Amino acid sequence: MSAHSIEHAHPLYGLMAEFETAGELVAAARRTKEAGFKKFDAYTPFPIHELDDAMDLHDNRVSLFTLIGGLIGCAGGFGLASWVEAVALPLNIGGRPFITAPMYIPITFECTVLIGGLTAAISMIIMNGLPSPYHPVFNVERFVDASRSKFFLCIESDDPKFDRHETAGFLESLGPEEIAEVAR
Secondary structure, eight states, X not given: OOOOOOOOXXXXXXXXXXXXXXXXHHHHHHXXXXXXXXXEEEEOSSOOTHHHHXXXXXXXXXXXXXXXXXXXXXXXXXXXXXXXXXXXXOOOOTTOOSOOGGGGHHHHHHHHHHHHHHHHHHHHHHHTTOOOSOOGGGGSGGGGGGGTTOEEEEEETTSTTOOHHHXXXXXXXXXXXXXXXXXX
């Protein structure tokens, strides 16, 4: 473990700890959650599914929005086809009924998939706070390794439990390679 390096920068976004392995990061995230911190995040070069449980990340709003979008698309597709056939351009050919559900299955399915997919993509982008060309963690010089080979845990300064010195001591107890202050 390298020296504990905390630079003094103001205003403070948070404190970031760097770890060598994914297992160390998952253990650190679990201990951070158990210690009562609420506003912290982990940065990794690849997805680590154990982090979801360690950080208690179980937000299923995108799937709910996708379901709602799909239902709206389904109703909209069926409603549009029915309206065109029965109201806008009613053609009675051979005594067939104006609204025939089997004929509307393809457009109903396509509208369900289209609106559900667009809703999923748009809600995910909005909930992830994208586009975000700048984030304070980019101010940490070693953070460039987050996309290559290192694992980072950042506790934000607006966490109710955050205290600069106590949080730095807590992060040090997790056994990181380095701890750095994250300037805004």
